[in-house]
Amino acid sequence: MGPLEGVRIVEFAGIGPGPFAGMMLADMGAEILRIDRKAKDNPDAATRGNPQKDIPSRGRKSIALDLKKPGATETALRLIEKADGLFEGFRPGVMERLGLGPEDCHAINAKLVYGRMTGWGQEGPLAMAAGHDMNYISLSGALWAIGEKDRDPVPPLNLLGDFGAGGMMLAYGMVCALLKAQRTGVGDVVDAAICDGTAALMAPVYAQLAKDVWVNERQSNRLDGAAPYYRVYKCRDGKWVSVAPLEPQFFDVLLQVLELPAEQFTDRLNPASWADQHKIFEEIFLTKTRDEWTVLMEGTDICFAPILDLVEAPGHPHNAARGVFVDAHGVSQPAPAPRFANSPVEMPGPPPAPGEHRDTALQGWGFAEDEIAELIETGVM
Numbered sequence: 001m002g003p004l005e006g007v008r009i010v011e012f013a014g015i016g017p018g019p020f021a022g023m024m025l026a027d028m029g030a031e032i033l034r035i036d037r038k039a040k041d042n043p044d045a046a047t048r049g050n051p052q053k054d055i056p057s058r059g060r061k062s063i064a065l066d067l068k069k070p071g072a073t074e075t076a077l078r079l080i081e082k083a084d085g086l087f088e089g090f091r092p093g094v095m096e097r098l099g100l101g102p103e104d105c106h107a108i109n110a111k112l113v114y115g116r117m118t119g120w121g122q123e124g125p126l127a128m129a130a131g132h133d134m135n136y137i138s139l140s141g142a143l144w145a146i147g148e149k150d151r152d153p154v155p156p157l158n159l160l161g162d163f164g165a166g167g168m169m170l171a172y173g174m175v176c177a178l179l180k181a182q183r184t185g186v187g188d189v190v191d192a193a194i195c196d197g198t199a200a201l202m203a204p205v206y207a208q209l210a211k212d213v214w215v216n217e218r219q220s221n222r223l224d225g226a227a228p229y230y231r232v233y234k235c236r237d238g239k240w241v242s243v244a245p246l247e248p249q250f251f252d253v254l255l256q257v258l259e260l261p262a263e264q265f266t267d268r269l270n271p272a273s274w275a276d277q278h279k280i281f282e283e284i285f286l287t288k289t290r291d292e293w294t295v296l297m298e299g300t301d302i303c304f305a306p307i308l309d310l311v312e313a314p315g316h317p318h319n320a321a322r323g324v325f326v327d328a329h330g331v332s333q334p335a336p337a338p339r340f341a342n343s344p345v346e347m348p349g350p351p352p353a354p355g356e357h358r359d360t361a362l363q364g365w366g367f368a369e370d371e372i373a374e375l376i377e378t379g380v381m
Helices: 017-027 072-081 102-108 159-184 194-201 203-212 249-256 271-285 290-297 318-323 358-364 369-377
Strands: 008-010 031-039 062-065 085-088 113-118 188-193 231-234 239-245 304-306 325-328 332-335
Touching: 008 017, 008 072, 008 271, 017 072, 017 085, 017 113, 017 159, 031 072, 062 072, 062 358, 072 102, 072 231, 085 159, 085 203, 102 113, 113 159, 159 194, 194 203, 231 271, 239 290, 290 304
Parallel strands: 008 031, 008 085, 031 062, 085 113, 113 188
Antiparallel strands: 231 239, 239 304, 325 332
């Protein structure tokens, strides 16, 4: 089920943004066959731990190929010939050296959508350099802008780079190209670079900078933690709440609940007043626990939410009512998103162990039993 039902994709196993893109596509119903490296040649196998708990790998079938063996490339190409899409996360040139680059694949499947996931992109001065999320989001101004004033920039986990600017952009790019391929019969190559994606996500900030309403300094703007009405506040029990009444009518509700006079905050839009106003709010929020503030504020127009930890989040009443988290395959995990009125999305199958579907997957993609046996005998698989 799902809007991508019937779409077949070959995934070359990687880490970080690639598997996340695969999860997004599999969650929407795409049939994904992951090509893993054989365990002895797979440096990521030890870090995966229990494959059943590798949530971003859910919804796939897996075979393990030794791509250095004669016959492995031909096996992969047979799968690619039947696929609608492919994605990989190697450094530029690796797939070409394996005989699996875009030209090789389009020669046998002109409508193939070929997704390429990198940090720096397929070309440019840094294209061949190693890097990780924090490096890629540094070049767009994003990392510089996150954190407290006069302190070091704060890496926002790897949500912004790997998953938002990387995996999500790759999945989006592939769906765009799949739509084009359906319409024209011509495939494409999707160059999904985390540095590009991060810059795209920063477009609203650059728009404010261009309009002279964004100060090019950390924690000096309405949305970066400077404004007292868009901040987190510590409570009496050492836990936190988030408060974001940007609009005046919402700010008025906050003042009413806190029993503060409106005339004391007539200059709330003036950055010069923010430090004093923040101190007032800070002292008040320290008088009650997080849960006491939640009783008073949650569900109102204050624009409020308690800050939950990873264990608390699945049990929140709103998350529970919407099924935002589910217990599936013995693991508590986020449910597929987004949702569709006419294309119900079902929970995909569990994450596979590398090579788990060796025989059944290849049979489903047109390999005969004797061909599979030969691949095993020659060490290709």
